[in-house]
Amino acid sequence: DTEVTQTPKHLVMGMTNKKSLKCEQHMGHRAMYWYKQKAKKPPELMFVYSYEKLSINESVPSRFSPECPNSSLLNLHLHALQPEDSALYLCASSVTGTSFSDTQYFGPGTRLTVL
């Protein structure tokens, strides 16, 4: 099973709402990632969790708050977002996320629209 799942597929929220994106994998991977992708652009790394600890935060605004409750789950909590935060949010996982090179497997993404 090389599948990363994400829910919801689509999310529309107002600037005052609080919502969460969820990501799950059952491949035994110990590294999980959040990316943001705008239309016609490459994915931009937001956060990396390695062995359930936050290892990389790419200076993401605090209105995005990641959480890794266990090795299979990754959440992204959203609060007071701006319209420019509208994008496709991709979750990925890999075996270790350390200097050992391993492929990142991407989920289908959540299409977020902020009104």
Place this chain on the structure above:
Amino acid sequence: ELKVEQNPLFLSMQEGKNYTIYCNYSTTSDRLYWYRQDPGKSLESLFVLLSNGAVKQEGRLMASLDTKARLSTLHITAAVHDLSATYFCAVEETSGSRLTFGEGTQLTVNP
């Protein structure tokens, strides 16, 4: 800061023709990935290239890596419409886990 450049950014080609997409990167790395993305969809891993001179082939696609030249190529042989997609190369920093993506090549294969 690692920079990754792909060219061309847009490629329109006829079925049956061959073409090459280029990926240049700015600092030392020996780990490079190619991904495919269909419109509105996620990224699908195509190839992982882990050493100088690595060559991988799958169907009509072949990828190679020259770490000395800091260059990877994705060669398309006898293109078919199903290959229409955006192709990204991504380079892994030597410190691990962080991928830097190229801008992507939007490939359209016309009948």
